[in-house]
Amino acid sequence: MNYDSIVIGAGYAGLMTAYSLMRGGQKVLVLAKGYGRTHLATGMIDVLGYVDGERVTRPLEAVARLRTPQPGHPYARLAPESLRAAMALFLNVMSEAGYVFAGSIDENLLLPTAVGAVRPVALVPQTMVAGDVREKTPLVIVGFENFKDFYPELIAANLARNPLSITARAITLSLPTLENDADVAPMILARAFERAEFRRKLAAQLKPHLKAGERVGFPAVLGVDKAPEVLTDLQTHLGARIFEIPTLPPSIPGLRICRALERLLRQGGARVQIGHPVVEGRVSGARVEAVAVKSAARLKWYAARNFILATGGVAAHGLEVDSAGAVREPLFNLPVANVPAPSQPRFAAAYFGEHPLSKIGVNTDSEMRPLSVDGRPVLENLRVCGALLAGAEPWKEKSGEGISLASAYQAAQVILESRK
Ligand SMILES: Cc1cc2nc3c(=O)[nH]c(=O)nc-3n(C[C@H](O)[C@H](O)[C@H](O)COP(=O)(O)OP(=O)(O)OC[C@H]3O[C@@H](n4cnc5c(N)ncnc54)[C@H](O)[C@@H]3O)c2cc1C
Structure with a gap:
């Protein structure tokens, strides 16, 4: 069977891209090795909580201010309307699923954590x-x-x-x-x-x-x-x-979100295959033709017109770092940006310091296509979104879910627009 789009990864980025494409009328397949960080993180939606260590009160305004000093940040490459539209879509989808969220990107709430600190956060389930x-x-x-x-x-x-x-x-x-x-x-x-x-x-x-x-x-x-x-x-x-x-992992609120999205995708006609790691991509010229999943004794190939790579960062194996510090994107061998030189340290001494390795990832253009080192798109029909993107420090900034949702939205819109 041929698909309009194949999404690789089932975290926030993969599931929400798949949802938008499905709602846009596409035949969608999600292939994922396992579940995403949803099951480990808080189940809240961080957009931007800290800039230079300062707590952010108004995330949308702070995102706009981030663009000039940090041109390599994913938010700098995402259209301002993508962030607002992505959050509105997420609120609607969760309402549709019966798991209502509250909050806005105009002002962060301030909620207690599992150790009694308080954290700024944009969107939270009604239960919080x-x-x-x-x-x-x-x-x-x-x-x-x-x-x-x-x-x-x-x-x-x-x-x-x-x-x-x-x-x-x-x-x-x-x-x-x-x-x-x-x-x-x-x-x-x-x-x-x-x-x-x-x-x-x-x-x-x-x-x-x-x-x-x-x-x-x-x-x-x-x-x-x-x-x-x-x-x-x-x-x-x-x-x-x-x-x-929120408790320590496993995250029940994250699991609720994932289950809700998976259910809506299946009900809407998308195919979701968790436990299906993609091991290889077949590329012809500047286009991806198919991806392979390892099944029993052979490779099973899936073809589509568009591919979305939402395989996450190092923890999810969207990126691999070897003991010598070499970094690679394992499926398409995409260029990885911000990798410290072999002679440079990869980590700072302080836990909350500036870790040189923390901003590694794939650079994209505004159509979310991966870029070569000299800034040209390397694959025409592959879009990259979520924690695989270069330039952010989600843990420190509290920006992970916002980046995943906004980049997912932008990737889906570009694909849907290109069909018109
Ligand atoms: C414990 C924890 C706490 C966090 N807390 C915060 C926080 O407080 N604030 C914040 O902003 N961010 C936080 N983050 C980061 C944030 O959760 C992530 O940035 C965000 O969820 C990433 O979503 P994603 O969809 O891009 O990737 P992921 O959720 O990592 O999903 C990647 C998906 O790709 C799949 N995959 C990988 N390789 C393959 C392959 N070869 N074939 C098929 N599928 C593949 C994985 O199985 C998974 O489904 C936290 C993360 C963790 C782990």
Whole structure:
């Protein structure tokens, strides 16, 4: 079968490109080795949280200011309207999936983290909104005796220490029906929250401890597929506003997003094949003709008119770094920019320092086509998006999801426009 577009990768970038192309009427195939960073990151959408170590209040304005001092940044190559349109699309898609998001790219919210710091973030699921610490009502952070890696006392103590004068205290509860499990996994707990009886018992345990006007923060495990329903029901039982705080991986909120996108893609007629690593591309002249997936004893080739490479950065193996510091893009051997010379250090001494290796990636033109070192497109029908792009430091800037969504949007628009 021939496809209009084949998307390689199933993180934010791959899934959202596939969604836009499918909605644009294309026959789409997604091939991915595994799931993306969705399952590890917070499940929030960062657009731009920090520039030069300074917290960003207005992300859209800060992105516009970034373009001149950082011309190599992905945001500098993306049209300003792509960012706004990509975020609007994401909000619509999540609403369509029944997992509503709130926030905007005009102003960051300020939400508690799993260690009780506060982080600027643009879009968050409705289940997290009530945690915004710009509001001054007191917070109660709830943890569970046998749910490890979430420490309500640490979160509350660090929030209380914050210069924003946040009032916070901690409560630890036992888990009804799960008391005898030594270590409850996030997925088990999320499924437990989907049971009405579990919620009723938990709320009965918690309610006597709450004071009027307090907001209640839970680890982000309030259901997998029914989070909005779980949130509403718990709020009714408790008579208080509640919110989720992202936990350490695995990320249940990220998993919700991925499941929602995968479901919408399949319902819309796209084919999604996870567990299908692409191992090779067949190129003729300046065009990709087909990509191969390794199956049982042979290679299986898939042909299309357009290809989208959304294979992520080093962690996802979109880029490979060997022990000598050589960097390669493994599927099409695309030129990789910002690679430190062999004689130069790859990492800074300080963890939050400027790591020379951190901005490596593929440079593209505004049509998201990969560029050679002298700035010419190397493949006409291949678009690159997401964490594979050169020039950003997503962890430090808090820009990862914004770049992935905006570049996905731009890549899809270029492909759809070129068909007209
Ligand atoms: C633990 C963690 C926390 C993070 N926290 C933040 C944060 O707070 N703020 C922020 O801005 N950013 C954060 N990031 C980064 C952010 O999540 C990423 O920048 C963004 O999600 C990247 O999305 P992507 O779709 O481009 O790539 P990915 O999500 O990495 O997806 C890559 C996809 O490509 C697939 N793939 C790779 N190679 C192949 C192949 N050969 N064949 C087929 N498929 C292939 C992978 O299986 C995967 O599906 C975090 C990342 C992690 C891991």
